[in-house]
Amino acid sequence: MRSIWVHGSYMKALQPDVLQTALEIQDHILGPTINFNPRKTVNQSMAFSNSSWFFHSPLQYWSCSKEAIAADEDVIATVNKNLHQSTTVNVTLRHSIVFSGKRFEDHRLVAADALVITLVHMLDSPVGKYWERKAAQMGAEGSEKWRMIPSDGQSLTSTPYEFLFQPTATWEYLALAVAYTMGAWWFIATLWGLRALKSRLGLLVAATTQLAFTFTSTFTICAIVKTDLSMIPREYYPLIVVFCGTENMLQLVRAVIVTPSSHHPTLRSAEAFGKKGHIFLANTGQRLFILWIVSKFGGEGLSTFCRFATLALVFDFFYLLTFFAPVLSIDVRRPQLNDTLAASRELRYSSPERESTKPWVDFIFHGGKMPSTRIVGTLVLIIAVLICQWHFDQGILQTNQHLSGSTSTASSSILEVDVHQARTPTAWLRLQDHETVHELIIIVLNGSDRTPNRLGVRSFLPAFYDFIENQSLHFLLFVFITGVAINQFIKYLLADETPDDENHKGHGDEPLLSVKTFGSGHALDVVLMTASRDGIIVSVGLDRWIRIWDAQHGGRSYVVEDPGSNIDPFPVLALAIDSDSNWLAILSKKMVTLWNIPERRWGPTMSVDVKGRTPEAFFFSNNELELIDPVIIVRHNGLMTELHMEDQISKELQICRTPLVCVEPHLEKVVTNGCVPPPKIITASKRGCVHVAVQEDSGWVSYDLRLPWVSDDKDVNSILPLPALSSFLAIRDHSVDLVDIFTHNVTHSFVTENIKPGTLQCVHSTRRRPQCGSVGLGSFAFMYTCIETGNLMMQSYLPSREGDTICFRDPDKPGSKTCCLWRETVERKYSIENPGDWQALQSGYVVGVRKLQDKGKQAASNQLLGSIGGSGLRRRGVSDRRSHSDHSGSKNDGWEVWSLGSRGDETSVPLNSVHDQLLLVGKLGPVTKVGTNSIAVALGNVVKLITVGHERYDRPVNESDETFVGMAPAANRRKRPVLTRKRTD
Known part of the structure; x- marks a missing residue:
């Protein structure tokens, strides 16, 4: 491959005079080239084979015609128009081949520094000798229009520009495939073991x-x-x-x-x-x-x-x-409770011999515990x-230095001449085929100004400059809009984040437990209290005040009263808040009254006779067809009354003929077969019978559940609904049955200590769907107060193998490999002494309020029943996190707040601070859950809010059982502001 570069002034090679001069030089070197075709007879007469050589030149855009060049009024347009033009030997006249030092704007060539005329021929073709003779003749004759480099027209044929390039071999492809496979396996296996x-x-x-x-x-x-x-x-x-x-x-x-x-x-x-x-x-x-x-x-x-x-x-x-x-x-x-227990099981059952084996063998078969690999990347x-x-012959690792030593020096002397070229021949040739040997002649027109200017080849890709000039404003606008959209989307996602990330341990030096005292709202003791998951707390005091507190806004409150109304809700027997925190239902001796919480006004009232006795249950049901959900009253004698407050309609049903001891609503939101199950009410009576009242199309219907009879533990004394699992717990004196709400079959029976009626609470992981199609869980635990000792007992259940799912299916039916039946689970028991009044929060913490004990008694508390490893579950963080204050609020007759985490760590703080000026209270008032991580406690005439970590009242938690029993907003009413909830009457 032999080339001639024709330069005019700097970056002005597309001027007509430069094109005409280049055509003269081309015709002198190769003969007449107008409409050139090497297969023509006239060219074959020069004894050239029609397949032995060809040339390409920018002048072929005009068919090498002086008249066409002279007649062209827009050379740049012609060059860009003929970008994909092919020669007679099917070689495309690309700009990168026929021009050097190109400048592009808006994807168009606007300037070039040199015209490149290239002859390509076979090594033994006589056309090469012909080129050499003509070039030497031009150098000897000279010209007033141009000067030649080298001046004699003889290129240095002994200084070839070449490289050795070894193509990728098959064994290299295989080695790369193995390397990438090993790298992916190494990363995935290590990650999966964590x-x-x-x-x-x-x-x-x-x-x-x-x-x-x-x-x-x-x-x-x-x-x-x-x-x-x-x-x-x-x-x-x-x-x-x-x-x-x-x-x-x-x-x-x-x-x-x-x-x-x-x-x-x-x-x-x-x-x-x-x-x-x-x-x-x-x-x-x-x-x-x-x-x-x-x-x-x-x-x-x-x-x-x-x-x-x-x-x-x-x-x-x-x-x-x-x-x-x-x-x-x-x-x-x-790490949650199941992680701690799993680690304990590994410590218990693992042996030192196994841990002393080769780490790489353990990693291959188990993953996760990989030896140090910090030098892998460097290697x-x-x-x-x-x-x-x-793959190359250049560099310090090669022995044949003749190509990169003196040869390259000689080569550079001819290839990089001092004429301020926008792109040197060396750089230009690197853009072409790598397996080439070249002989180069450079011609510069006399009178040309070769001083570099701003029109030269720019440093960056032309598309970069086009983007900056034409699209920068759109790009900045796009970045701004995208950033705002991503920010809002992240806020939306973080609104649903589980409390594990932000509510457990606080931030920085903030304590885990925080106690907030609401302002004085009552003159006498608080005797009745209820709350919603939106942070609305309602308290009733002996001073005949009903006060509504808003925990979301710092405990702002107001008294339920309307001077223009003659409604008197006292004496108050029961309270209930609907799922939207929009309506408060107040039950007195002879009527039910509704109070609109955001609008602070009375709503509909209905007469009802409860004989002056507090009912077993008083709550809002769920009816999507009505603006105000119906109010349910279940009396001690088993009579249920459903009040449709808007329509002033009352419906009754005798659920059970014997006196009731427990009534629980079961408002399930889990969609089954495309529909939402109807509301249910589960009851337990003094005789131990269990009934389920279901709202069907024709009205409420009561069904008697025939649970399996246990000889030494016959009577069911309380019920705990688990709507998120489509089940409920039937609680006896020292056993608990997990019952399917649809089939009424007992899924599993748990053996417990002697349970104090009405104290059992449950926490579990998010509901899963195993491959067998049944209900699945990752972990399950319940806690209760033991009658004999008064201790808080916790029993937890985990799959026997990590990653498996506790499956609710019938043991006789086939399941998947990851299903773990209840009989195969691992049980662990815990005990906390002197728990006082406590609540199990959805975040996994148990929070309680108790009387302060002597230090000697406290040191002996919180023992673990059942061994884990051998020493049991350690109370990590107790010594540095447990605070014991010596101020007046921490006397032995005072109160303290305690919490128990899923890992067994206990934290406690005084309930009263040194700034609280309170009378000594001998008995704690009502305790109720607020939101997902808080409880409200009445201490005398003061209401205190105890929070674990950080509370988010607007967080929808659709997998919580409390979501379905009236504590939480409905799933389809997400994050609705207080004043824009369900339309009021």
Whole structure:
């Protein structure tokens, strides 16, 4: 391949005079080329084979015709129009072939620095000799229009520009496939072995996304700065990023997991970066230094690969900080009770011999506990560099230095002449076929101004400048709108975040338990209290005041009264708040009265005779067809009354003929077969019979449940509905039956201590759907007060194998591999002495208020029943978190608030502070749940709000049982403001 470069003034090679001069030179070297076709007889007479040579030139855009060039009024338009024109030998006249030093704007060529005329011929073709003779003749004759470089027209044929390029062999493809497979397996196996993550698959997707971002960003920057990546096989480029990036990710995950689990996830990520950040930075700096050294002493191809790897490592580190770390802080979770028990089981059943085996063998078969791999990324980097260098003949690792030593020096003397070329011949030839040998002649027109100016070849890709000039405003607007949209979407997602992430341990130095005293609202003791999940608390005092508190707004309150009305709701027998926290139902001796909470006015009233006795149950039902949900009253004698307040209609049903001891609503929201199950009421009577009242199309119907008879524990004395599981608990003296609400079959029976009636509460994980189609759980626990000891007892149940699901199916029916039947679960028991009055919160904490004991008694409390490992569950964090105040509010006759976490850690704080000026109270008032992480306690005439972590009253929790029994807003009324709830009457 032989070339002639024709230069005019700097970046003005498309001027008509330059084109005409180039055509004269071309015709002199090759003969007449107008409408040239090498297959014509006239050209074949020159003894050239019709397949032995051809040439391409920008002048072929005008068919090498002087008249066509002279008649062309818009040369630039012609050049861009004929961009895809082909010659007679089917060679496309690309701009990169026929021009050098190109400048593009809006995807159009607007200027060029040189016209490139190229002859391509076979090595033994006589046309090469013909070219040499004509070039020497031109050099000897000279011209007033131009000067030739070299001046004699003889190119240095002994200084070829060439490289050795070894194509990728089959064994290399196999080696790369094995390397990528091992890298993916290494990352996935390690990640899957870590239990302190919410979603391993989600973190794997995040890691894959980061790698994709890294590749995309690196290739984009390389394209912008015109880095030629074609000299390295594309299969090698992901190698360094995959291993170095995944190594950094795994190191970060491990660093976060080893931080104290009692800290907030955000603080854990910050602590991990504080301990390991300098290591990540040093590793990245070390690899960048190695790449810099290699790029200085390696060949051109290897230097290009090093530039790509440098950019990739920088982007990988950037995305590790800005993308993967935030995702990890969300994905990491505090170890829950089931994690603690699983770890205890492993400690109990594992042997020292097993732990002393080879770590790599354990990793291959079990995953997660992989030996240190901090040098994997660096080793892969060095190996990749060596493999890439093997493909070239340039660099310090090659022995044939004649191509990169003196030869290259001689070559550069002719190829890089001092005429201020916008692109040197060396750089231009690198854009062409790599397996070439060239002989070059440069011609510069006399009188040309070769001083570089702003019209030269720009440093970056033309598309970059087009984007800045034409799309920058749209891009900034798009970034702004996208940022706002993502911000709102994240707020929407965080509104649904479970309390595990933000409510358990507080932030910074904030205590886990916080006690807030509402302002003086009553003159006498509070005797009745109820609350909703929206933070609305209603209290009734002996002073005949009904006060409504708003916990969301700092405890603002008002008294239920309307001077313009003659309604007198006293004496108050029962209270109920509807699911929207919109209506308060007040039951007195002879009527039910509704009070509109946001509008502060009375609503409909209905007469009802309860004989002056407090009913067994008083609550709002659920009816989507009515604006005000019906009010349900269930009396002690088993008579149920349904009051439709808007229509003033009353309906009755005799649920049971014997006196009732327990009544619980079961308002299920789980969609079954495309429909929502009707409301149900479950009752237990003194004789131990259980009835279920169901609202059918024809009205309420009562069904008698025939539960299995137990010889030594016959009577069911209380009921606990579990609507989220389509089940309920039938509680006897020392056993509990889990009963399916639809089939009325007993799923499982639990053996317990002697249960105090009405004290059993339950917490469980989110409902799952196993492959067998039944109800599934990850964990299940219930707690109750033991009659003999007065202790709080907790019994928890976990699958025997980690990752399995507790399955509610019939044991006789086939199940999936991950199903764990109730009889196969692992049971653990815990005990807390002197619990006082307590409530089990949805977040997994048990919170109570009790009388302060002597320190000697307190030290002996909170013992674990049943062994875990051998020493039981340790009370971690008790010594540094448990606070005992010596001020006046902490006397032995005072009160303290305590909490028990799912890991067995107990925390306590005084109920009263030194600033509270309260009378000594010998008995605690009503205690009720508020929201998801709080309880309200009446102490004398004062209402106190006790919160675990941070409360979010607007959080919808559709998987909580309390959602379905009147405590929470309905699932389809999410985050509705207080004053815009259900339309009022």
